[in-house]
Amino acid sequence: MKRTKEILTAVGTLACAVGIGFVMQHSEVAEQRYGASGLPVADNGALLEVEGITLTSAEFDSEIALPETDAQVVKASAPQSLPPAPESHSAVAPACEITAEARPVAAAMVKLALDANCLPNERLTVHHNGMIFTETTDDQGQLVVTVPALAQEAVFILAFSNGDGAVAQTSVPELSDYHRVVLQWKGEAGFEIHAREFGADYGDKGHVWSGAPRDMAAAVTGEGGFITRNGNTEAAEPLMAEVYSFPAAASTHGGTVALSVEAEVSEANCGLEIEAQALELRDSDKIETQNLTLAVPECDAVGNFLVLNNLLQDLKVAQN
Structure with a gap:
């Protein structure tokens, strides 16, 4: 049966000269695309107009200082009984080797x-x-x-x-044989990269995302790209990085890989502004960077997906 899609185009505000296509997809559509398992559904099923998509020039800042290459830690040993007399000196533990x-x-x-x-x-x-x-x-x-x-x-x-x-x-x-796209964010922002290779639709074999990530073997054989995600979600306010890698030099197909960024509206991000950064590496060692700030709809939209087209440039691939 032919699928139908309910989408609503929303108005975005841009702070630099990059166009962002932005739609909200209803949870019923999301169920068709991703399957029914575990997807929350909005209470009233309404499609909302959303404003406030901004690309900024602010840096993605972890607020964690970088170490010196020879950094070490020296810690005083814990007292085993009474504190030493004033003229004594506590022992110093060996340096921590990292x-x-x-x-x-x-x-x-x-x-x-x-x-x-x-x-x-x-x-x-x-x-x-x-x-x-x-x-x-x-x-x-x-x-x-x-x-x-x-x-x-x-x-x-x-x-x-x-x-x-x-x-x-x-x-x-x-690395010179690969195109690579990184999306990184902090906490439970709910971002995902979606790659639809050579005309693939959502749910097709050529639709690569965190729910169907493939593995490195697909790239080695030239079948197509794969998704990896780094970051420990169990840590408090983790920094996360999702990467789509495509084997440009070994691809057995030619054409376009359509790239988009999506964010599910959840209890963790509804009504908030969420931020992400995209890094793109293609054909050279130079990395192109875009920063994104997105206003998420209120919590009655939980279960819907925000789709950002054109934040990432589509890949043009020549058949080898």
């Missing part, structure tokens, strides 16, 4: 490994060429995570909130 390693893996990805045994279950922030996301060490103070590279000479800074951290770097020459 190490990090990076190595390239398939599809221009990098495997990061951090060892900070003195900082178990601690929040840290990973910085890489403009991309930033929050992670947490395990109970042994370790972290292993795979990250999309955004530079052929890739440098990663892993920073704890107390200023300690480590730096790791590696070479990723394979």
Whole structure:
């Protein structure tokens, strides 16, 4: 049966010369597109006019200081009995050794490994060429995570909130074969990248998003792109980064990949202004950046989706 779509175009306010197409899609349409499982539905089912989409020049700021490359922590040992006499000196514990390693893996990805045994279950922030996301060490103070590279000479800074951290770097020459688009935000903003490859509609095999992300194997074989997401959602106010990677040099198809950004109206973001930043890397080492501020409708619109067309440029792909 042919699907029908109820959409309402809303008015956006732009602070720079980039056009944003913006529609709200009713939760019934969302159910057709994404399936009925777990989707909330708006109480009154009304479609709302929404205003207040703004692209700004403000920087995406994590407010977390970067560590020096040789940063260390020195902590006084805890007293075991009575405090020492005034002329005595408490012992100083050995410095906390923090190490990090990076190595390239398939599809221009990098495997990061951090060892900070003195900082178990601690929040840290990973910085890489403009991309930033929050992670947490395990109970042994370790972290292993795979990250999309955004530079052929890739440098990663892993920073704890107390200023300690480590730096790791590696070479990723394979990156020149890929187009990469990053969307990053803070907290429960509800953003998603949607890539519809070569004419695919929502729900088709060529529709790639967090609900159907594919994996690195699809890119290695030239089948198409894949989605990854970095950031620990269990951390307080986490910084999240979602990345769509497309194997431009190995693609077995030619044509256009339509890219859009969507945000579900939820109890966590309704009635608020939410912010995101888009980073786009294509055909060169230069990253194009756009910043977005979006006014989310009130909570009677929970379950609807806001669709931002043209925030991301569609990919033009030549068949190989």
